[in-house]
Amino acid sequence: MDKVHAGRNLTQQLVHTLGAAIVQGDYPIGGGLPSEAELCEEHQISRSATREAVKMLTAKGLLASRPRQGIRVQSKTNWNMFDPDVLEWVLKGTLTLNLLKEFLQLRLAIEPEASALAAENQNLELISRISLALKRMKAADAGLDDSLEADIEFHMSILMASDNPFYQQLRNFIDTALRVSIRFTNRIKGVQTADYSAHKDVYDAIVLGDTEAARSASRHLQSEALELIKNEMDK
Amino acid sequence: MDKVHAGRNLTQQLVHTLGAAIVQGDYPIGGGLPSEAELCEEHQISRSATREAVKMLTAKGLLASRPRQGIRVQSKTNWNMFDPDVLEWVLKGTLTLNLLKEFLQLRLAIEPEASALAAENQNLELISRISLALKRMKAADAGLDDSLEADIEFHMSILMASDNPFYQQLRNFIDTALRVSIRFTNRIKGVQTADYSAHKDVYDAIVLGDTEAARSASRHLQSEALELIKNEMDK
């Protein structure tokens, strides 16, 4: 069995194989994929499984199919970039400094506002999770915990504390992106441990209920990372 | 033929019927849907069509299915809220002032930053589209164009001008949400025509390349709408 797809059923295997291939540009946008029958041939699976995979990719905005016209790759503007699968394919397939920059430009919008909401709402239970994540970061500095996991946990708990389902839904999105892009950012500079105090600033502002300070501390944290990438791109 | 679903094939009809029903809470979260076979019975369609619909809803994060366990509704945190279909079902099915507030809290993060990026990038071709939308808004004030369409076009063109694929991808999302929620916001106060000058402020700052002014003008525009909702909720 294909180790990459272990644990998945045939349909899901094909979804991931095709999804990654499409995003990587193996099939021309607007142009056609192999026909249903040819896909069965190529991948040696039944029409049911093939059709179900195509339908799932259609649901994610990557494909469209019509009789006589075949299966076509949709234009990029139709791709559900916020679908964790699609995002993962995009990041793994075409990760560049420029894409990383664009991702950070989005976080620069999201996280400061989420922090501000967290400060405003004062949901103590959700805020305590931020505190725990911060402790994990400190422990990671001392080599007692995983730095990446602690960092992710911190940012996830902020999104949760916003108490807004739209921000909360972005957890999967940011989680996926952080995991994929971390090797990139870490390679550039000693990012992982240097910014504990910057993270603490965000937490402190949230605990105090200082909306404006939370927004600004979080913005500071994000824009530093963004500047790092921009500098790297200028080289 | 069911007029609501005209023009769609059977699979897509079932996707929308089930999607709307799930989001509205017709089926218990975590609990089960009718079995595959029962769904065929109920909707009088074949297993292929039924399975393909279930797979599409699975791709959107609403369902999960396993042998012997059946088809289950996923918890809300797994729903791809940024999928235009899901968003439409959520907004149409459960639109409340609170949900509208949460949506505006997200726009408050996105649009100011998109405006800032637009000002920074100075992509003249994309910026000219904002100008056209603004002209349409003015025309709409004089009854010569559709107010809602012009307003949507304005906000879409700003997202495009950000020149960032993640922001651009939010076009579908914000487009859907604006269309559904407009009857709500219009009902509250004379929102539609009053804010031409506020929109123009955003455009002017972008044209001048004044990043900070663009952010702040856009933020002002969004937060006014948010305050309106909050006041309404306090009544």
Add this chain to the structure above:
DNA sequence: ATAAGCTATATATATGATAAAAAAACAAAC
């Protein structure tokens, strides 16, 4: 009591046949 094995039942997969849709080729009318 616990773990290995069995059973029942749901989805997963395979395959054949038919329907419907739409592009392309063709024919007719003007």
Add this chain to the structure above:
DNA sequence: GTTTGTTTTTTTATCATATATATAGCTTAT
């Protein structure tokens, strides 16, 4: 010669049925 209407053809869409596989719950051996 261009337009308009019709037929052809190809592809997906749908249906029906058979088989495989996975798993929750039960059974049984130890």
